Amino acid sequence: MHAVDGIDFEVDRGEIVGIVGESGSGKTMTALSLLRLIPEPGKITSGRILYGDKDVAQMTDDEIREFRGNDVAMIFQDPMTSLNPVLRVGFQVEEAMAAHRRFTSQQARDRVVPLLQRVRIPAAKDRVRDFPHQFSGGMRQRAMIAMGVSNEPSLLIADEPTTALDVTVQASIIELLRDLSRELRAAVILITHNMALVASLCNRVIVMYAGRIVEEGPTRAIFKNPQHPYTWSLLRSMPRADEVEKERLISIKGMPPDLARMPPGCKFHPRCRFRIDRCLTEEPPLAEVGPGQIARCWVLMKNVENPEAEALK
Amino acid sequence: MSAEPAEPAVTPTHDPTLKKPLVRIEKLVKHFPAGLGLFGRAVVHAVDGVDLAIAPGETLGLVGESGCGKSTLGRVIVRLLPATSGHVFFKDVDLTAVRGEKLRRTRQQIQMIFQDPYASLNPRMTVGDIVAEPLRNFGVARGRKASQRVQEVMRVVGLNPNFVNRYPHEFSGGQRQRIGIARSLVLNPTFIVADEPVSALDVSIQAQIVNLMEDLQSKFDLTFLFIAHDLSVVRHISDRIAVMYLGKIVEIGPSHAIRDKPLHPYTKVLESSVPVPDPDLEAARKPILLKGEIPSPVNPPSACRFHTRCPIAQPICSEVEPPLEMKENGRFAACHFPGQL
Numbered sequence: 001m002h003a004v005d006g007i008d009f010e011v012d013r014g015e016i017v018g019i020v021g022e023s024g025s026g027k028t029m030t031a032l033s034l035l036r037l038i039p040e041p042g043k044i045t046s047g048r049i050l051y052g053d054k055d056v057a058q059m060t061d062d063e064i065r066e067f068r069g070n071d072v073a074m075i076f077q078d079p080m081t082s083l084n085p086v087l088r089v090g091f092q093v094e095e096a097m098a099a100h101r102r103f104t105s106q107q108a109r110d111r112v113v114p115l116l117q118r119v120r121i122p123a124a125k126d127r128v129r130d131f132p133h134q135f136s137g138g139m140r141q142r143a144m145i146a147m148g149v150s151n152e153p154s155l156l157i158a159d160e161p162t163t164a165l166d167v168t169v170q171a172s173i174i175e176l177l178r179d180l181s182r183e184l185r186a187a188v189i190l191i192t193h194n195m196a197l198v199a200s201l202c203n204r205v206i207v208m209y210a211g212r213i214v215e216e217g218p219t220r221a222i223f224k225n226p227q228h229p230y231t232w233s234l235l236r237s238m239p240r241a242d243e244v245e246k247e248r249l250i251s252i253k254g255m256p257p258d259l260a261r262m263p264p265g266c267k268f269h270p271r272c273r274f275r276i277d278r279c280l281t282e283e284p285p286l287a288e289v290g291p292g293q294i295a296r297c298w299v300l301m302k303n304v305e306n307p308e309a310e311a312l313k
Numbered sequence: 314m315s316a317e318p319a320e321p322a323v324t325p326t327h328d329p330t331l332k333k334p335l336v337r338i339e340k341l342v343k344h345f346p347a348g349l350g351l352f353g354r355a356v357v358h359a360v361d362g363v364d365l366a367i368a369p370g371e372t373l374g375l376v377g378e379s380g381c382g383k384s385t386l387g388r389v390i391v392r393l394l395p396a397t398s399g400h401v402f403f404k405d406v407d408l409t410a411v412r413g414e415k416l417r418r419t420r421q422q423i424q425m426i427f428q429d430p431y432a433s434l435n436p437r438m439t440v441g442d443i444v445a446e447p448l449r450n451f452g453v454a455r456g457r458k459a460s461q462r463v464q465e466v467m468r469v470v471g472l473n474p475n476f477v478n479r480y481p482h483e484f485s486g487g488q489r490q491r492i493g494i495a496r497s498l499v500l501n502p503t504f505i506v507a508d509e510p511v512s513a514l515d516v517s518i519q520a521q522i523v524n525l526m527e528d529l530q531s532k533f534d535l536t537f538l539f540i541a542h543d544l545s546v547v548r549h550i551s552d553r554i555a556v557m558y559l560g561k562i563v564e565i566g567p568s569h570a571i572r573d574k575p576l577h578p579y580t581k582v583l584e585s586s587v588p589v590p591d592p593d594l595e596a597a598r599k600p601i602l603l604k605g606e607i608p609s610p611v612n613p614p615s616a617c618r619f620h621t622r623c624p625i626a627q628p629i630c631s632e633v634e635p636p637l638e639m640k641e642n643g644r645f646a647a648c649h650f651p652g653q654l
Contacts, residue, residue, distance in 0.1 A: 022515040022516060022517060023515055122604075122605075136606050136607075138606075139606075166378040166379055166542070166607075167378065167542065167544070167583060167586045168378065168582060168583065168602075168603050170586065171585075171586035171587075171588075171600040171602060172600075172602050172603075174588065174600075175600065175602065193515065194588075195516070196545075196587070196588035196595075197588050199588065199590050199591055199592045199594075200588040200595045200598075220592045220593075223590065223591060223592050224592075233517065234516060234517060235590060237516055237517050237519065238520070238545065238590050239545050239548065239549030240591075241545060241587075241589035241590070241591060241594055242591075242594065243548070243549060243569075244569065246527075246549065249523055249524055249549070251517065251520035251521040251524055252517035252518075252520070253521075255485050255487065255515075255517075255518065256515075
């Protein structure tokens with residue numbers, strides 16, 4: 001099975017790139033493969049992952065350890081299961097720094113409180129001695145982010161960082177991520193199913209479907225002028241924020257394909273309302289559809305007349 | 314202070330803009346014991362004095378963050394949980410007091426759809442048995458008649474009626490939610506409480522279920538209480554929205570009016586916090602960030618429960634509890650300074 005098949009993309013320093021897709025689209029696998037953390041028996045069968053000019057796929061065990069700890073930080077969805085419940089939060093942040101020997105143990109200890117302050121944990125001086133259960137969900141996510149940024153990484157991978165949180169808490173974590181990406185000048189990869197989060201944070205968007213990139217481009221172009229029918233339908237399956245009268249949502253019929261039984265041709269064709277005969281047999285390549293925008297489609301939405309009417313039939 | 318004699322305040326159960334309510338909730342309270350506190354037994358004030366009316370044929374959205382009591386309120390309304398005090402009237406029958414045959418007949422018209430289509434369907438029962446169970450429980454139909462009715466509702470919710478002998482694990486999340494909806498429809502109810510019915514589903518599937526619920530509502534004249542934390546979906550599906558904070562309803566109003574001009578500061582904060590899938594609107598959105606954490610429902614703040622985090626709180630807010638009353642036509646808020654944030 002190919003969970004992720006032929007993915008190419010780049011992320012620059014200071015840039016936030018969103019990878020969006022539904023469950024099973026391969027977005028998390030893509031991120032894990034960047035760190036070579038794919039669960040057994042999965043493996044990277046081909047391709048290169050270049051960090052600067054080093055190939056992550058070819059690194060030795062020592063090099064990859066160094067890379068994961070010092071250059072990259074990963075923030076996961078569930079801050080409850082990512083922290084050790086029997087160790088004090090401050091100690092865990094300190095340990096994250098000590099493990100990679102970028103700082104002496106004294107330096108690491110001194111940096112804990114400023115780090116917690118930096119991620120805006122109130123009364124950080126007192127809270128360093130708290131255990132994770134004394135922290136709320138939002139605070140735990142902040143502590144995880146503090147750990148992530150403690151070694152001043154140049155690449156930050158956030159996998160659904162706000163999904164488990166309440167909206168008001170979500171808002172503050174979004175602000176924090178935005179500020180940190182600026183302060184650290186890090187490259188940020190945001191993995192999410194939430195298009196609104198992408199619109200809020202990202203400079204560029206990669207849309208994944210069935211293990212492939214189906215569309216990629218600058219955020220504004222993707223939202224205002226999506227060319228792949230999947231991107232287009234996904235955006236119209238959500239209620240508009242400025243909706244005045246109830247508008248019918250456009251739903252995508254069926255469900256994503258089983259990785260073990262992929263359809264021939266374009267992987268989206270069984271669910272696509274705009275398909276042509278060619279889509280059934282031949283998989284389209286990613287082709288340029290606008291400035292910096294590419295899409296994997298034989299049809300493209302700009303060639304469809306009145307797609308809303310067609311989709312609501 | 315104004316010199317005119319004060320008119321009696323209008324409460325949500327006497328909303329003049331509403332048809333005669335199908336469901337009327339008065340001073341509803343639900344407390345849970347929470348073990349021993351400092352001074353005897355501690356109590357979780359999950360729902361703490363709720364007044365609410367739901368008009369026939371409407372969808373009322375109930376929003377709030379986790380722990381605000383919205384799911385508990387839904388469960389007390391359908392009598393999955395007994396009320397601590399207060400009343401739930403369904404067509405003038407007090408559900409908190411009625412017993413026996415009358416309760417059965419009334420309860421039959423009220424159904425529930427649950428959030429998690431994985432946990433709410435018995436994995437050892439076939440789809441046909443799951444959907445038919447309410448028919449048997451209420452002694453409405455059995456045998457051939459029951460299976461005819463099951464196939465009918467399966468078709469209505471977009472499931473292949475030939476799948477009656479399959480088990481829930483053979484279905485995707487979206488299809489399972491359809492099974493849950495079929496079960497809720499089989500008794501021909503008038504009122505359905507849907508507790509986060511789409512939150513567990515992928516975006517492309519959410520739209521299928523939202524559209525289905527809208528179709529069913531117009532086809533069968535259903536009244537919905539739609540409980541969710543996702544404001545954008547709630548706003549889309551609901552005619553009116555009630556916002557809950559720490560066991561109390563702080564605002565009620567038409568869903569678009571609430572978005573365009575929130576009266577309660579907490580509603581304003583919620584509205585400003587939700588990212589929207591439009592980069593231009595996003596660039597203009599200014600989230601209002603709240604200080605502190607949501608207080609514990611074991612020991613909620615005095616007077617207005619939001620005063621500890623409210624950006625515009627004044628001394629009066631911690632001394633006098635603002636009642637939930639009509640501030641404008643059809644719009645209710647529990648705030649001393651409505652519309653001022």
